[in-house]
Amino acid sequence: QCKLELVVGSPASCMDLELYSARDELLGRLDRDEALLGSYPVADGCRVHVIDRSGARIGEYEDVSRVEKYEMADSDYEKRQDSVRSFLRQQRWGRYDEEAARRREAEQQQRRAQEEALAAALAVGARCQVRVPGQPSKRATVMYVGETDFKPGFWVGVRYDEPLGKHDGSVGGRRYFECQPKYGAFVKPHSVTPGDFPEEE
Structure with a gap:
């Protein structure tokens, strides 16, 4: 019983043990404290059923909000x-x-x-090339420059030449610019290089 305390969480003094066969038939009660398990008709597939008489309820001590602090x-x-x-x-x-x-x-x-x-050097309508770490370079048009509601700092809204973006110029319920779905994106100013970049066909 003492070994079962760590398994079932009930004190040995509050346990009643029953032995069941592999067919789930009651073989008897393990009620002799001095007896070894081998003195009972234990065979492969048998199970020991523990009856907890401590009065504790399952999960009673798991809800820490009920513990006085x-x-x-x-x-x-x-x-x-x-x-x-x-x-x-x-x-x-x-x-x-x-x-x-x-x-x-x-x-x-x-x-x-x-x-x-860097943001001040970018003009809305300017052509640019966007280089984001871990992604191939993309050509785009600058559509928005400034601060946003979704993240702090300065951001550049771009319209890619191809559907490689994430949205249509609207983020978090606010529209920053107009473009087709999946053509819009926001990147940091250091990822944008303005210049003569013709639209990709």
Whole structure:
């Protein structure tokens, strides 16, 4: 019974064991604590049926929302000196590393400025070539330049010469430009090279 505790999750003191044959016939109860399993008529295909008398219900302890928890106000937690937050702040790790945070902010601003400058050099209606990493180059016409609702930063909406896009110029319920289905796409400014690129036939 003690070995079965790990299998069925019920204490040995709360188990009643029954032995069934391969034909699902009751062969008897395993009710002698000092007896070995071999002293019972066990054969290939037999199974041991466990009856749980503990009163526990299946899944009773799986729903953690029913477990009472200790909660502390954030203002009280902030005052503690023995908390993880206090330790991270003292070590200046993660978001508490102000110098690293300033560097990340500066890098983000620099990337945004570069992206904005590249976008400003693109004019709606201009012919271009699009090179996205991992994809073949495609020729297209610039249809939209600017910020969008679906992702931060500057984006270029293009109309491909062939149906190699993802949409018709509309994303997330907002229309940015008009084109045929599967001809439209949005790419980052650094993926767009403006120039004299005749339409592919």
